[in-house]
Amino acid sequence: GAVVSQHPSRVICKSGTSVKIECRSLDFQATTMFWYRQFPKQSLMLMATSNEGSKATYEQGVEKDKFLINHASLTLSTLTVTSAHPEDSSFYICSVQTGENQPQHFGDGTRLSIL
Amino acid sequence: TQLLEQSPQFLSIQEGENLTVYCNSSSVFSSLQWYRQEPGEGPVLLVTVVTGGEVKKLKRLTFQFGDARKDSSLHITAAQPGDTGLYLCAGAGGTSYGKLTFGQGTILTVHP
Numbered sequence: 608g609a610v611v612s613q614h615p616s617r618v619i620c621k622s623g624t625s626v627k628i629e630c631r632s633l634d635f636q637a638t639t640m641f642w643y644r645q646f647p648k649q650s651l652m653l654m655a656t657s658n659e660g661s662k663a664t665y666e667q668g669v670e671k672d673k674f675l676i677n678h679a680s681l682t683l684s685t686l687t688v689t690s691a692h693p694e695d696s697s698f699y700i701c702s703v704q705t706g707e708n709q710p711q712h713f714g715d716g717t718r719l720s721i722l
Numbered sequence: 723t724q725l726l727e728q729s730p731q732f733l734s735i736q737e738g739e740n741l742t743v744y745c746n747s748s749s750v751f752s753s754l755q756w757y758r759q760e761p762g763e764g765p766v767l768l769v770t771v772v773t774g775g776e777v778k779k780l781k782r783l784t785f786q787f788g789d790a791r792k793d794s795s796l797h798i799t800a801a802q803p804g805d806t807g808l809y810l811c812a813g814a815g816g817t818s819y820g821k822l823t824f825g826q827g828t829i830l831t832v833h834p
Binding site: 648650700 | 764810821
């Protein structure tokens with residue numbers, strides 16, 4: 608069964624809107640979740656590591672004020688794209704690692720389209 | 723910075739043909755995962771290899787982990803249209819603790 612639930616699967620909104628994406632870990636308490644961005648026909652690009660109860664760790668070049676991450680519980684991390692613009696349009700995917708040296712399990716992704 | 727070079731980037735073959743995808747790095751990984759992703763969905767884990775020299779088989783798919791744990795390959799025998807998708811290798815451990823280092827991906831198209 609699914610390990611990770613990501614919602615919504617698709618968002619279309621106007622430029623300037625803030626969009627929140629949820630990532631839930633099912634049947635597992637995740638102290639760490641990961642957020643990725645993916646462009647068409649390309650690999651995944653890690654944006655940030657979401658840490659339960661503390662600040663997220665952002666990768667170089669990712670604006671933390673643009674992509675707000677909140678990991679308030681052991682089963683939920685949220686990514687908010689603030690004041691989204693067309694260049695933020697992409698496929699955003701979260702993942703959960705179920706233990707040290709265990710593989711990551713991915714959500715089904717969120718297709719974000721900014722008009 | 724750890725890099726995982728994946729090749730080829732694109733592969734277009736006929737049903738029934740065999741193929742191999744490679745992932746190479748100068749870094750040592752504690753494990754390496756292979757994922758398959760279909761359009762509009764998240765990657766799905768196919769296999770994890772942990773031990774140097776390890777070989778794992780999943781029906782028509784054979785995965786190898788290099789002896790030095792720096793490289794891996796995925797071989798598909800008698801490819802079918804249902805194998806079409808984006809294949810991703812990802813290394814865990816090494817200097818990027820807790821994170822995965824992804825290859826560039828291989829887009830496989832199997833024509834009937």
